[in-house]
Amino acid sequence: MKILNKQKLKDLLNSLAADATVYAPVKQDGVIRFQAWNGDQEIDLTDNALLPPKDLLFPQTEVMYKYTANGMRAEITEVAATAEKQVIFGMRPCDVKSLSMMDDVFLTKGYEDDYYKSKRENTVIISLGCNEPAPTCFCSSMGVDMTEAEGADVMMFDLGDKLALEAKTEIGENLLASASGLEDGSADKPAGGQCQLKVEPDGLAEKLAKMFEHPYWEELCRKCLGCGACTYLCPTCHCFDIRRKNIGEKGFQFRCWDSCMFSEYTRMAGGHNPRPSKKERVRNRFLHKLQYFPERYGKVACVGCGRCLAKCPVNMDITRIIKELGEVAINE
Amino acid sequence: MSDPVRKQLEAHPLVPVVGEIIKIVEETPDVKTFHVTTEHGKPFTPMPGQLAMLSLLPVGEAMFSITTQGEDHLEFSIKKTGMLTDALHEAEVGQKVGIRGPYGNGFPVDFCKGKNMLFIGGGIGLAPVRSMIYHCINNRDEYGKMQIIYGARSPQDLVFKEDLFENWPKVSDCEVNVTVDRGDDRWDGHVGFVPQFIEELGPKPENTVAIICGPPIMIKFTLPIMEKLGFTDEQIITTLEMRMKCGIGKCGRCNIGSCYVCLDGPVFSLAQLKNMPNEY
Amino acid sequence: MMDLTQKMRDKARELLEKEEVKYVIGWEKGTFWYQSPPVFISRPEDVDKLVWDQFCINNLSKYLLDFKHLEGKIALFVKGCDSRGINRLLQDQQVQRDAFIVIGVPCPGMKDPEKAKGLSEDKADQLQLAEKCATCTTPNPVIYDELLGDEVAAAQVDDVERFARVNELEQKDPDEKYDFWKRQYDKCIRCFACRNVCPACNCRECVFDQAEPEWLGKRVVSSENQFFALTRAMHVAGRCIECGECERVCPMGIPIMSLNRKIIKDINNLFGSYDAGMNLEDQPPLGKYDVNDPEEFM
Numbered sequence: 058m059k060i061l062n063k064q065k066l067k068d069l070l071n072s073l074a075a076d077a078t079v080y081a082p083v084k085q086d087g088v089i090r091f092q093a094w095n096g097d098q099e100i101d102l103t104d105n106a107l108l109p110p111k112d113l114l115f116p117q118t119e120v121m122y123k124y125t126a127n128g129m130r131a132e133i134t135e136v137a138a139t140a141e142k143q144v145i146f147g148m149r150p151c152d153v154k155s156l157s158m159m160d161d162v163f164l165t166k167g168y169e170d171d172y173y174k175s176k177r178e179n180t181v182i183i184s185l186g187c188n189e190p191a192p193t194c195f196c197s198s199m200g201v202d203m204t205e206a207e208g209a210d211v212m213m214f215d216l217g218d219k220l221a222l223e224a225k226t227e228i229g230e231n232l233l234a235s236a237s238g239l240e241d242g243s244a245d246k247p248a249g250g251q252c253q254l255k256v257e258p259d260g261l262a263e264k265l266a267k268m269f270e271h272p273y274w275e276e277l278c279r280k281c282l283g284c285g286a287c288t289y290l291c292p293t294c295h296c297f298d299i300r301r302k303n304i305g306e307k308g309f310q311f312r313c314w315d316s317c318m319f320s321e322y323t324r325m326a327g328g329h330n331p332r333p334s335k336k337e338r339v340r341n342r343f344l345h346k347l348q349y350f351p352e353r354y355g356k357v358a359c360v361g362c363g364r365c366l367a368k369c370p371v372n373m374d375i376t377r378i379i380k381e382l383g384e385v386a387i388n389e
Numbered sequence: 390m391s392d393p394v395r396k397q398l399e400a401h402p403l404v405p406v407v408g409e410i411i412k413i414v415e416e417t418p419d420v421k422t423f424h425v426t427t428e429h430g431k432p433f434t435p436m437p438g439q440l441a442m443l444s445l446l447p448v449g450e451a452m453f454s455i456t457t458q459g460e461d462h463l464e465f466s467i468k469k470t471g472m473l474t475d476a477l478h479e480a481e482v483g484q485k486v487g488i489r490g491p492y493g494n495g496f497p498v499d500f501c502k503g504k505n506m507l508f509i510g511g512g513i514g515l516a517p518v519r520s521m522i523y524h525c526i527n528n529r530d531e532y533g534k535m536q537i538i539y540g541a542r543s544p545q546d547l548v549f550k551e552d553l554f555e556n557w558p559k560v561s562d563c564e565v566n567v568t569v570d571r572g573d574d575r576w577d578g579h580v581g582f583v584p585q586f587i588e589e590l591g592p593k594p595e596n597t598v599a600i601i602c603g604p605p606i607m608i609k610f611t612l613p614i615m616e617k618l619g620f621t622d623e624q625i626i627t628t629l630e631m632r633m634k635c636g637i638g639k640c641g642r643c644n645i646g647s648c649y650v651c652l653d654g655p656v657f658s659l660a661q662l663k664n665m666p667n668e669y
Numbered sequence: 670m671m672d673l674t675q676k677m678r679d680k681a682r683e684l685l686e687k688e689e690v691k692y693v694i695g696w697e698k699g700t701f702w703y704q705s706p707p708v709f710i711s712r713p714e715d716v717d718k719l720v721w722d723q724f725c726i727n728n729l730s731k732y733l734l735d736f737k738h739l740e741g742k743i744a745l746f747v748k749g750c751d752s753r754g755i756n757r758l759l760q761d762q763q764v765q766r767d768a769f770i771v772i773g774v775p776c777p778g779m780k781d782p783e784k785a786k787g788l789s790e791d792k793a794d795q796l797q798l799a800e801k802c803a804t805c806t807t808p809n810p811v812i813y814d815e816l817l818g819d820e821v822a823a824a825q826v827d828d829v830e831r832f833a834r835v836n837e838l839e840q841k842d843p844d845e846k847y848d849f850w851k852r853q854y855d856k857c858i859r860c861f862a863c864r865n866v867c868p869a870c871n872c873r874e875c876v877f878d879q880a881e882p883e884w885l886g887k888r889v890v891s892s893e894n895q896f897f898a899l900t901r902a903m904h905v906a907g908r909c910i911e912c913g914e915c916e917r918v919c920p921m922g923i924p925i926m927s928l929n930r931k932i933i934k935d936i937n938n939l940f941g942s943y944d945a946g947m948n949l950e951d952q953p954p955l956g957k958y959d960v961n962d963p964e965e966f967m
Contacts, residue, residue, distance in 0.1 A: 086852055087922040107920070108858070117858065118888045122404050124446045131446045131485035136404050166652065168402050168637035192701065192787060254700075269646075269666045279735070280707040284862035286920045296641030299403070299634045300887050303447045310450075312403075313887050315642070316860070321878050323642050325632045326451070326471030331645075331669050335735070341644075341668075349647035367786075370862055370918035371727060372699040372706035472881050 058243050061220040065238035070094045070146065072237035077142035077181065080113055082106045091145065102185060102215060105149045105362065109292035113145060114159060114176045115314075117289075121172065121299070123309045134307075140176040144232070147185045147213070150206035151196040151362040155292035156182075157208060161354040162295050172312075181228055184209035188247050193363030195254035195376050201360055204249040214247050221246075256379040258347065258357050265348035265382065269340075273385050277378065278339035280371045285316030287365035287373065288342070293350075293358045296322075317341050343378060394432045398489055402637050405444055405487030406432055411462060413482055416548040417541075419469045420513055421478055425488060426462040433491050434458065437498065437520035438628060438656045441465070441490030442636050445480070449473040450487065452633040452651065454517035463488075466516040466548060492636045493655050496521045496600065496626065504598045505533035509611065511583050511603025512541050515548055517628045517655075518602050522552075526560050535563040536592055540583035540607075544569050544576045566590055584610040587618075594619040601627045612659070622660035629655045629669055645669050673721040673774060676817045677746060680772055681716040684744050690770060694732055694745035696725040702793070703785035707732065721746075726779040726799060728912045730754030730868045733764045743769040746817075748776035750801075752810035753910035753946030754868030759812075760949055761908075763871045773810030775821045778802035801913025801926070804831045811947055832934050834927045850928075854894040856921040863915035863925055869905040869945075876900070898928065906932045907953040910946035939963055 061069055071094075073079045079094040084101040091110040092098065123135040156177075163173035184206035190196065196203060206212060210229030214221045221244040224230040233239060288294040298315035301308055315322055318338050324330040332338050350358035359375065366374045394406050412424035425443070426432070435441070435455045443465060444450035451473050456466040469478050480486075498521075506525050510518045525532045537557060541547045547567065557565045568579040568586040579586060583603065592599075599620055601611060608627065615625055631643035631650040638652040646666045648654065657665075681693040697708035697718040705724040709732075710716055728751045736743045747755060755771060758764045781799040788796075797803075809820045829836070838846060861877065864870045876884045877897065885900070886893045911933070915925040937943060940954040940962065 086856060088856055118890060122401075126446045126485070129481070129483050129485060131407055131487070133404065133407060133446075133487075136401055162639055166638050168639070170403070170637075170639055171401050172403075276709070279709040279732075282731075282862060282865040282918070284865045284918070285860040286858075286862045286918075289858045289860050290920060295639070297634070297639070298887055299450065299640070300883075301447065301449065302886060302888065308447050310446075311888060312640075313889060315640070315887075317641065319861075319878070321880055323632050324880070325630065326474065331631065337668060344646075345641075345644070349644060352647035366700060368920040370866060370914075372704050374700045377700060 058241075059222045059233050059239035060216075060242035060244065061222060061239055063218055063220060066100060066220075067096070068238035069236055070100070071096055072235070073144050073146070073232070077144045079144045079146055080110060081146040094146075100147070102147055104191060105152070105187075107364070107368075108290060109152045109155065109362065109364070110145050110148055111152075111155065111159065111292050111295075113143060114156070114180065115163070115173055115295060115297075118311060118313045119172060121310045121312055123307065125306050126303075126308065127306045137172060140179045142179045142181070143176070144181045144183065146183045148182055148206070148209070149187055149362070150184055150203050150209075151194075151199075151201050151360040152292050153182060153184050153206035153208050154196075154199075154201050154360045155362075158293045158350070158354070158356065158358050158360075159295060161356075165354075181211075181232055182206075182209045183211040183213055183222070183229075183232075185213045185215065186247065187249060188215055189250045190252050191363060191367070192253055193367040194252050194361060195256055195363060196361035197252045198254075198256045198258070199357065199359055199361035202249075204246055214244070216244055216247070219244075252361070254363070254376045256361075256376045257383065258359075258379055261379065261383060262348045262351040262357075264387065265344060266352075267387050268382070268385075269344070271385065271387060273382070274336050274340040277343075278335045281318075281335055281339050281373055282370055283318050283320070283335050283338065284370070285318050286368050286370070288316040288318055289314060290364040290368055292360060292362055292364075293346070317345065343375070343382075346375070347379065347382070393429050394427060398433075402489070403635060405442065405450070405489040408432060408486055408488045410480055410482055410484045410486060413480070416466060416550070417546045419478075420466055420548050422456060422464055422466040422549075423477065423480075424459070424462045424464055425486060427488070430461050431458065431463060432488055435463070435491035435520075436495035437524040438493070438496035438517055439491040439520075440493045440636070440651070440655060441488055442492070442633075443477075444487035445473065445476050445484070446487055448476045452492070452636060454628065454655070455491065455520055456516045457520050457523045466513065466519070468513040490636065492651050494653060496524070496656050498524060501525075501598050502531050503533065504596050505593075506535045507592050507597050507599040508535070508537045508539075509583065509587065509599060509601040509603070510537075510539045511607035512546065513548060514603035514607070515539055516602075518600055519549060519552070521600055522557070526557075526563075529561065533562075533596065535560065536590075537563070537565045538568075538583065538587055538590060538592075539566070540568040540570065540586060542570045544573055582610070583607050584614050587611060588614050591618060594621070594624060597624060599625050601625060622663060623658055625659040626656060627659065627662070629657065631655075631669060673818045674719065677719045677721055677772070677774070678716045680815070680817065681710055681719055681744070682713045684770065685710065685713045685716065689742060690744040691739060691741040692736070692743050693719075694729050694743065695719045696721065696727065696729075696746070699724075701785075702790040703780070703782045703788075703796075721774060723777075723780040723793070723796075724782055726782065726801075726917065728754050728866065728868065728914045730758060731866060731871075733758055733769060734871060736768075737764065739768075744772060745769060746772050746774050747810050747813065748774055749807035749809050749811065750776075750805065750910065750912040752812050753807060754912060755812050756946040756949055757868045757908060757910050758871060760946070760953075761869075761871055770815075771810070771813045773813030773816040775809045775816070775818050776802075776805075777821055778805060778808065778824075799913075799917070801917055804833075806831070806944070807947070812949075828934075832930055834924065835931045835934050838927060838931070850898075851891060851895070853923045854898050855891055856923060857889070857894045857898070858921060859889050859894065859897065860920060862918040862920065864901060866914045866918045867905065868910060868912070869908040870901070898925075902928045902932060905929065907936050907943065907955040908945050909933060911944075
């Protein structure tokens with residue numbers, strides 16, 4: 058185990074930045090988000106970042122390829138280059154867990170998404186355990202150990218004025234061996250905090266399979282504004298759109314996050330929309346997380362980070378919804 | 390699949406291979422069939438019922454069923470419905486296009502083997518069915534009697550006229566029945582809607598698979614008649630349309646329940662559809 | 670406020686029992702003590718969910734659009750700011766006045782739920798007013814069929830206070846202003862919460878949702894984000910009712926009301942003082958023509 062005096066955090070990040078881009082939580086204009094370390098930012102390890110670091114593997118906007126086209130001619134001139142090495146510093150165990158869902162989507166079921174894959178393979182993860190979960194956290198109900206992030210290369214603990222770092226993979230070991238500011242040492246792993254919110258999602262998928270036509274959805278959707286805040290703040294939401302931008306003869310194809318909450322999402326060229334109203338869209342969002350994803354990939358697509366319920370303007374609370382879905386009566 | 394194309398699509402499944410339109414057939418005032426190939430020849434060899442993403446690079450990309458294929462090309466029959474299809478209808482032979490695929494499950498050719506084949510199409514819905522019709526023609530010994538029932542709004546809206554009136558009637562043990570909703574001065578064939586036409590013709594369900602594709606209103610009125618004729622849900626096969634962007638089960642929007650139409654579809658039996666949420 | 674809660678419940682029960690309305694829209698307790706989100710009551714036995722406390726911050730008026738095609742009436746509770754939203758929708762001819770019943774509730778100002786996070790409930794009294802309520806000029810509903818409780822005294826908010834943030838931004842030079850807004854809108858994730866909550870954003874189909882023509886590119890980059898921000902700001906110019914919901918719901922903390930209030934201030938200077946949604950008679954300054962309008966640009 059290595060110990061870092063927080064005074065020397067900049068040294069550590071600078072040494073990591075020598076051969077990789079380092080992303081760390083920085084508070085800027087009132088928002089904590091992962092930013093590329095430039096040697097001179099205030100790192101904020103208090104609360105989890107408002108935006109999960111998923112955009113480092115799956116950017117909100119990403120150029121896929123460039124082309125030229127003129128009249129009959131068309132040519133693909135460049136396919137987006139493969140990713141460069143990056144280190145994500147201070148990623149919380151819930152967000153690390155979300156990568157297993159992103160991996161399922163982008164790397165399995167017959168096709169590997171090369172844009173995601175190249176970033177994923179070039180990413181080293183230093184996870185920060187949570188001593189004190191936020192009131193909106195419910196990760197312990199979603200199979201997250203807030204002191205041990207499965208899939209992290211290095212596990213880190215906040216000891217107050219110090220950080221303890223423990224390598225979990227060979228990559229992590231090599232990283233720590235060459236990093237500055239660290240001293241050998243030992244420390245007791247903090248116990249981790251208690252989530253105030255708890256849910257019981259086990260067995261829910263089976264019940265939901267019988268609830269597609271349940272009147273619950275009609276009532277649930279009423280207060281939803283149909284905005285995409287929940288989907289864009291969610292570390293497991295991964296739906297995207299593919300569009301293009303033309304500038305004269307040149308152009309590029311890009312993908313960008315999309316939200317199942319938006320009316321345009323499923324609307325077809327002829328005008329038909331299989332999910333025409335808020336009810337179908339809200340239902341799809343929750344069934345996707347709680348039934349469809351488990352059916353397809355064997356796990357619930359929620360890690361209990363609580364961002365959606367912290368930021369939803371109308372308090373659509375997935376923990377309440379899980380409870381209500383568990384309690385509501387169905388006609389079998 | 391041609392080797393260079395396969396390699397490129399494996400490395401970058403979302404990046405199309407650039408190909409070219411080598412022939413355009415005007416089927417109806419708003420449907421054209423495009424023959425597409427690449428410098429490496431036919432980009433891939435799809436199973437009947439499979440899909441491909443076709444693009445005009447500066448305009449956009451959309452999923453189309455592969456109507457059929459030749460030795461060196463794929464065919465897409467496309468109705469004018471939006472920005473991309475409008476632009477495609479303006480295209481001329483020699484136009485470069487992007488193509489990637491093949492996607493989806495395709496028709497269950499093995500399940501159909503040894504059975505009588507009933508094909509029911511309405512309007513542009515004959516396009517995906519045509520791939521299976523040609524599969525059966527090309528493997529004529531493996532399938533029983535063929536019957537094609539097809540209808541369109543008017544005589545000028547009938548697609549694949551050469552197939553309907555010249556090619557398919559010549560196929561051994563193949564009956565072709567064509568109807569139009571409204572005739573015109575020169576039309577001496579059947580007039581009436583597809584569902585009623587099926588009822589009049591009364592195809593037999595014994596050892597038969599029915600492949601149905603057409604506008605939702607046609608499907609809606611056809612299914613009760615099929616049931617009346619004695620077809621079970623397992624014997625009825627159809628193909629769905631959903632909005633698609635990636636085609637490889639990642640982007641999320643073509644889901645019906647936990648199934649993705651681009652990967653697990655677009656072909657489903659009525660029995661399967663009845664077990665899925667009614668959201669398509 | 671306990672007293673008003675009871676009055677609300679009684680009123681809702683009466684309306685539902687007499688079958689005068691299909692739904693009553695009010696507020697209920699949420700996940701945490703500092704949340705009172707919207708609730709839709711359709712059965713008399715559910716009226717006890719309704720609450721009136723210092724966290725009923727959501728403007729409910731926009732929900733009327735969801736019930737446009739309902740057969741039967743809706744009743745909803747409105748604070749002062751919410752009631753201006755009702756006038757907004759009526760003036761924009763988005764809803765029919767006889768399709769709903771407005772029950773006014775005088776509002777002492779709501780507390781800031783963001784500041785309450787992590788506090789225990791016994792600290793509720795120490796909480797400040799929410800920012801959107803601190804400069805409120807309309808605590809009492811301006812349109813209603815029935816008013817519950819007694820009107821409260823309007824705080825004396827002068828224009829200096831109301832436009833404090835605008836005045837501060839106006840001190841910046843153009844480069845500093847650009848830098849400020851660029852940084853703010855670079856945070857935008859384009860969730861459209863601001864638009865979706867806004868009673869002035871009531872178009873049947875929003876230009877930002879149109880795929881063809883694609884007015885707003887879907888890339889989340891500075892230029893598109895700024896185009897979105899400015900288009901929306903100009904679209905609600907002269908029509909913004911200052912409920913402050915856009916800024917409250919923004920997950921990224923963008924000071925959207927500074928933009929809206931800058932435009933309000935400019936419009937007031939150009940066309941005379943105007944407060945949107947105060948009544949149905951006064952037309953928005955940019956929505957009418959007056960021969961005396963200034964025309965320095967001609």
